[in-house]
Amino acid sequence: MGQRILLCDDEVHILRATEIKLSRAGFDVVCALDGEEAWEEIERTRPDLLITDCQMPRLDGVGLVKRIRSCQATRDIPVLMLTAKGFELERDDVVTRCGVKAIMAKPFSPRELLQCAQDVLTHGEIQQKPMLQMD
Amino acid sequence: MNRIRSISMLAWLVAGMVCTWVGVWAVGWLSLTGLPTSQDMLLGVGFLITSVSAGVWMMRLRRDQQAALRYFKRLSHVEPRDLGLEDQPVNLPVLSEANAWRRVAERLQRTAAEHGQRIEQAEHARGVAEAKMQRLRKSNEQLRAILDDLQEPVIAIDAFDELVLTNASARELFCVDVDGLEQQAIESIVQCKTLVEAMLDTRRRKTSTQRSTELEIGIDDQSKWYHVSTRTIPSMAADDTHRHGAVAVLRDVSGHKAAQKRNAEFVSSVSHEMKTPLAGIRAYAELLADGDAEDDAAQEEFLRVILTQTDRLQRLVDNLLNLARIEAGVVNVSKQPCSLNEVLEEAFQVVQPTAEAKQIELTSELSPLYLGALIDRDMILQLAINLLSNAIKYTPQGGAVRFRSRMKDNEVIFEVEDTGVGLSEEDREKVFEKFYRVKKDRKMAQGTGLGLPLAKHIVEDMHAGQIEVQSTLGRGSTFQVSLPSSGQINHSSS
Numbered sequence: 001m002g003q004r005i006l007l008c009d010d011e012v013h014i015l016r017a018t019e020i021k022l023s024r025a026g027f028d029v030v031c032a033l034d035g036e037e038a039w040e041e042i043e044r045t046r047p048d049l050l051i052t053d054c055q056m057p058r059l060d061g062v063g064l065v066k067r068i069r070s071c072q073a074t075r076d077i078p079v080l081m082l083t084a085k086g087f088e089l090e091r092d093d094v095v096t097r098c099g100v101k102a103i104m105a106k107p108f109s110p111r112e113l114l115q116c117a118q119d120v121l122t123h124g125e126i127q128q129k130p131m132l133q134m135d
Numbered sequence: 136m137n138r139i140r141s142i143s144m145l146a147w148l149v150a151g152m153v154c155t156w157v158g159v160w161a162v163g164w165l166s167l168t169g170l171p172t173s174q175d176m177l178l179g180v181g182f183l184i185t186s187v188s189a190g191v192w193m194m195r196l197r198r199d200q201q202a203a204l205r206y207f208k209r210l211s212h213v214e215p216r217d218l219g220l221e222d223q224p225v226n227l228p229v230l231s232e233a234n235a236w237r238r239v240a241e242r243l244q245r246t247a248a249e250h251g252q253r254i255e256q257a258e259h260a261r262g263v264a265e266a267k268m269q270r271l272r273k274s275n276e277q278l279r280a281i282l283d284d285l286q287e288p289v290i291a292i293d294a295f296d297e298l299v300l301t302n303a304s305a306r307e308l309f310c311v312d313v314d315g316l317e318q319q320a321i322e323s324i325v326q327c328k329t330l331v332e333a334m335l336d337t338r339r340r341k342t343s344t345q346r347s348t349e350l351e352i353g354i355d356d357q358s359k360w361y362h363v364s365t366r367t368i369p370s371m372a373a374d375d376t377h378r379h380g381a382v383a384v385l386r387d388v389s390g391h392k393a394a395q396k397r398n399a400e401f402v403s404s405v406s407h408e409m410k411t412p413l414a415g416i417r418a419y420a421e422l423l424a425d426g427d428a429e430d431d432a433a434q435e436e437f438l439r440v441i442l443t444q445t446d447r448l449q450r451l452v453d454n455l456l457n458l459a460r461i462e463a464g465v466v467n468v469s470k471q472p473c474s475l476n477e478v479l480e481e482a483f484q485v486v487q488p489t490a491e492a493k494q495i496e497l498t499s500e501l502s503p504l505y506l507g508a509l510i511d512r513d514m515i516l517q518l519a520i521n522l523l524s525n526a527i528k529y530t531p532q533g534g535a536v537r538f539r540s541r542m543k544d545n546e547v548i549f550e551v552e553d554t555g556v557g558l559s560e561e562d563r564e565k566v567f568e569k570f571y572r573v574k575k576d577r578k579m580a581q582g583t584g585l586g587l588p589l590a591k592h593i594v595e596d597m598h599a600g601q602i603e604v605q606s607t608l609g610r611g612s613t614f615q616v617s618l619p620s621s622g623q624i625n626h627s628s629s
Contacts, residue, residue, distance in 0.1 A: 011411055012492055013440045017418035024427055055407070084410035085403070107414035110421055 003121050004028045006047035008038035008064065009082065010056045014106075018051065021110035022117060035059025039067055042074055049121055051113070054083035054103075065098040078120045080113070082106055102126050147192050154185025196235075202228065203236030210244060215251030218244060288361075288385040292321050292334055294370050294378035308352065308385070327352055330363060330383065337365040338381035349388065360392045361385040397584075404584065408451050412444035419444075443488075450520070454585050457517065461592045468511045468597050472621055475506040475515070475547050479540055482519035490527050496535040497527070506540055506547040509621040510598060518593045521586040522551045522614050530555035530611070542620065546600075550615040558606040566604065567591045594618070 005027045009015045015031050022029045030045060032038035036058045042050070050068070054061035061081055068074045079099070084106040101120050104113060119127045157178050206228050213227065227244070230237040279302075282289055288305035292298055298321045301311065309325050325331055329350050337344055345366040351358050364386070367379045419437040428434035460466045483499050490497035508515075526536045530553045540549040558566060558573065565571045567587050594602040598618050606612035 011415065013415045013444065014411075014418060017415065017422055017437075017440075020422060020427055020433075021418075021425075084407045084414065106410045107417035110418050110427075111425060 002026045002028045003048040004030060004045060005049045005051060005117060006030045006032065006038060006041055006045070007051050008032040008035065008056070008061070009053040010034055011053070014053075014082075017110055018113060021114050025114050025118070027117070035061065035064035035067075038064055042068065042077065046074070047077065049078050049080065049117055051080045051082065051117065054081055054085055062098065065100060069098060078124070080104065080116055080120065082108060082113075147188050151185045151189040151192075154182050158182030158185070195233075199231075199234040199236055202230055202234055203240060206230055206236070206240050207243070210240075210247065213247075215247045216255045218248035218251050286387070289382065290321070290325065290330075290334070290385075291368060291380060291382040292338060293380040294338070296321055296335060296338065298324055299380065300382075305385070330385075333363060333365050334381045334383050337367060337383075338379065340367060343367050343379075352385075359387055359389040362388045401584065405451070405455065409448060412448040412451075415444035416441050416448075453517065454521075454589055457514075458585050458589050458592075461589070461596070466597070468514070470509045470511050470598075472507055473510050473512050473515075475508045475510070475549065475618070476501045476540055478510070478512055478515050479519050479538065479549055482516055482523055483538055485520050486523040486527060489524070490536060493527060493530075494532050495527055495530055497523075498535070498537050500537060500539040501549075502540045502542060504542055506542055507621050508547050508598075508618045510618065511593075514593045514597060515618075518590045518616065519549070519551075521590050522616070525586055526551045526553035526555060526612070526614075529553065534611075543617075545620050546617045547620045548615060548617050550613055552611065552613040554611040557608040557610050557612055558604065559608050563604055563606055567602075590614075590616075 005022055007015055007018050007022070007029055008031070009018070010033055012033070015033070019029045019031055030041055030047060032041050034056045035052070038050070038052060039059065041047070050064075052061045052064055059067075061083070065079050065081070068077055068079070078101050081100045081103045082105075083103060102116055104116070116126055119125065158181075160178075209227050230240055234240075282300075282302035283304075285302055286304055288308045289300065289302045290298065290305050290309075291300035298319055301309075306312065309327060311324050321334065322331055327350075330352065333346070333348060333350070337346055343366075345364065347362060347364045350361050350363050352361055353359050362385070363383055365381055365383045368382050370378050370380060419440045422428060423434065423437050428437055457466075479501055480499070483497070483501075487497060523536065523538065530536055534554040536554075537552045538549070539552070540547070542548070562573045566573070567590075571584055571588075591602055594600040594616055600616060600618040602617075603615050604612055605615070
């Protein structure tokens with residue numbers, strides 16, 4: 001059984017595209033449509049990696065990561081964040097305070113996202129940072 | 136002449152004295168010798184002449200004195216300014232040349248006339264000064280009225296940091312009740328540390344200075360942003376050329392700031408709205424390119440997503456362009472008689488997949504009647520899609536959206552009713568403003584804040600209709616659009 005990745009995004013088609021890419025690479029992919037749903041899934045299945053969108057209804061990406069970090073059992077789950085936000089997202093703040101491994105700006109490449117996920121799960125860090133783009 | 140008169144008077148006096156002495160001597164002598172002789176008679180006559188002469192002289196003296204008294208009395212009643220320096224005033228008695236008082240009177244009259252002239256000059260000067268003062272006072276009042284009419288608060292301090300001028304706006308802004316005439320220290324009156332520091336800093340400059348800055352003045356929600364321009368002004372004291380005061384003119388730029396903020400939010404929002412469909416297009420195009428589609432059905436699904444997202448992107452761009460066109464006043468409206476229901480049905484079909492994906496019960500209750508209206512078909516389609524999309528966006532999963540149309544009098548009406556989050560009274564008034572987005576619902580759905588302003592433009596400006604919203608917070612909203620009817624009432628063919 002492959003490593004489990006939890007995908008969280010309120011845009012169904014983006015969720016589906018990412019799911020296809022990661023599933024075909026052999027990961028066990030679970031999807032959630034917002035932060036609350038993702039948190040329930042995290043509590044239930046303890047994924048090896050969380051890939052979450054930033055702006056979502058009910059509980060947004062930053063709120064979700066904060067909640068994960070505040071819980072002893074989940075604080076070590078690595079997180080990759082996707083965002084369509086522009087300048088108002090303070091990258092350093094999110095990365096340093098919440099321990100997000102990387103933020104990928106939309107539109108992103110599923111191929112690059114897969115590479116990042118593999119890096120994080122294999123080495124614990126992103127190997128090819130230049131692939132990531134920020135606004 | 137005067138000398139002759141004086142000598143004559145002296146002669147009369149000496150003669151009188153001699154005669155008196157002779158007379159006294161004669162009386163003494165008679166009392167010793169008895170009967171008067173011819174010599175005695177002569178002496179008596181001399182004595183008589185002397186006495187008469189003295190009497191006459193005394194009478195003349197008294198007459199002159201009385202004339203002089205009348206003159207002085209009359210002079211005391213004459214206004215000094217009425218006395219000319221040269222001419223003899225007609226209402227004063229004339230003293231004769233022989234009157235000993237005449238010179239005194241002339242000197243006195245001249246002095247009084249000079250005094251009168253000085254009074255007249257002083258009064259003239261006073262009149263001029265008063266007129267100038269009046270003009271200055273009026274000019275000052277005008278300036279104060281102009282300053283008070285200014286919406287921009289104005290404050291001035293002198294070289295001693297004392298408040299010397301405030302206009303009505305400044306008094307209102309800083310809640311002070313002094314207009315500057317009391318000259319109190321600005322720090323004790325104006326409770327805005329940043330402004331006071333800016334003014335004092337400018338005032339302390341040794342050379343003429345103008346500076347500007349932006350300050351937030353006020354408390355919390357009541358605060359406003361002001362562009363503050365401070366500059367040095369000459370000292371009030373005429374002999375003080377080294378020191379100067381300072382004046383601050385404040386301009387409310389809150390609206391500008393808010394517009395900047397709204398614009399930044401709008402750009403961010405538009406960017407987000409564009410990136411989301413772009414992300415879908417890119418992701419699925421890459422999946423196709425990488426051969427991640429397992430079969431034809433998957434390939435078809437990927438292509439369909441790309442097309443849907445392209446449409447979504449196009450709608451956003453259309454919205455932006457429509458708004459830009461409307462604002463630039465270059466909209467081409469091509470109205471044609473249309474079946475409103477047909478347009479509404481098309482809008483319904485467009486949003487149905489979104490409602491299904493969100494598990495929202497979307498029901499169409501369109502009128503079976505033909506609702507004819509003279510409309511720009513594309514615009515009304517856009518409007519209906521915007522209203523339906525909004526309803527779906529702000530209705531939680533499992534909620535319901537109803538789409539209705541009907542005929543009422545000479546109007547055709549359609550409405551979108553949802554069981555969504557609803558609007559507060561404040562939000563109800565503002566939802567049609569450009570870029571306005573309900574704060575608490577921003578996380579719920581993406582939006583540009585353009586849909587409803589665009590809807591209002593389309594309905595009211597382009598079609599002379601009306602758009603209204605009824606809403607209860609937490610229970611849902613109903614947006615109703617009324618358009619003038621143009622068609623006959625027939626049963627719809629569909």
